[in-house]
Amino acid sequence: MSRIKKRGLDYFPMNTDFIHDRLVRRILKREGDAALAVLLQTLCSIYSGEGYYVLADRLFYDDLADSLYQQEASDVERIIRLAVEYGLFDAALFEKHHVLTSVDIQRQFLFITKRRNSSTIDACYNLLPAEEPVTELPSAALSGQEKNAAKDVDENDVPEGINAAGNGNAVTFQSENSENAPQSTQSIAQQSIAQQTKGNFLLDSSPGTGGTEGADGASAEEVYLRKIESMRPPKDGLKRNLDGLLLNLRQLRIPVQQQYAIVLKSNFGVIGHPMWKGFGVLRDSHGKIRQPGNYLLSLCR
Structure with a gap:
């Protein structure tokens, strides 16, 4: 039914x-x-x-x-x-x-x-x-x-630990040791994502633009916007909040190139990633962190 x-x-x-x-x-x-x-x-x-x-x-x-x-x-x-x-x-x-x-x-x-x-x-x-x-x-x-970000989801699709009723960023973080576990489900997914996207970076890059120009003459921003819009998280059972991640990145006015990199490096906004704590630090800094994109990328390494 x-x-x-x-x-x-x-x-x-x-x-x-x-x-x-x-x-x-x-x-x-x-x-x-x-x-x-x-x-x-x-x-x-x-x-x-x-x-x-x-x-x-x-x-x-x-x-x-x-x-x-x-x-x-x-x-x-x-x-x-x-x-x-x-x-x-x-x-x-x-x-x-x-x-x-x-x-x-x-x-x-x-x-x-x-x-x-x-x-x-x-x-x-x-x-x-x-x-x-x-x-x-x-x-x-x-x-x-x-x-702030909000995600339109059904009740059965809400990941545990996400409180979307407030600002879409409050999450319950998994143990930090889970990221270091050898050959965990998360690390395997990240390796798969890296393999899938490596070819795209090489195809889109050029000596003059460094991957910022499309075959149809589109600007760098348009190229990366298309990439972001076509992104779909892998179906590996991990809990993610990709929509909430993208909304936060846009509200922080982070360049689209960095948005694209952050999405990939955070495994499509996987719940428990240190990047989510980074959003809280950025809000508490009240603009003192001048380059939020670089800061979030530093948490993805």
Whole structure:
């Protein structure tokens, strides 16, 4: 029996500066700290339901209030209307259809579900330009700031030790000794990957560009972007988070050549690799590490 395809998302990203956003702070100042719970519950309802919108009718306000300890349905409605007034949700759709959504929420939904066979937005609720590419980095759901990585997966596909509900980077690391085990499954996979990619590096390289120019005249960046997009992890049973890895690399603005090398050297983002700890060090450094790509590569040696 085939599985029922889920419309909404299992997880959605949230920036650590969400609570410091100017509009969110204005709402909290007027409605108190409890308004934060209403906003978070609303986002959960949007992403877990249809994925990019929710119908804000009387039943919605009642259900939301039932999950809170201090807020009544009237309080929930007042806070949400205030959020619409401040522009956190699209005012036109709310007034016309009683729907809560926004450009950033829809962009986030399409980005996370871009690998699904069918990922569309109802024309009645669509706020995105028709020519906008889906492959852009996701924007913030409310604050307009960049979000951390999130991976759209089924419940049975979530690797153990990954907490994608927060920023997509929190992982439980395997023992460091596992990397040094002789002829382990991981080392065998890395040898296989190296053999498969060695020929590609030689074919794509040239004395003038050092592997930065394609046969069709494409630029170095375009060549490596194509390589990255065509990457598929080997089916060797190891747990990986390739999508989360790529999102983190892009958010750090690491050059595509280094992104490609990091993916290969980390065995396609295998869980437990020292590189994942490196992302935490980079975040804690607050920009003091000037060359994050070189730093991550140093952890892959």
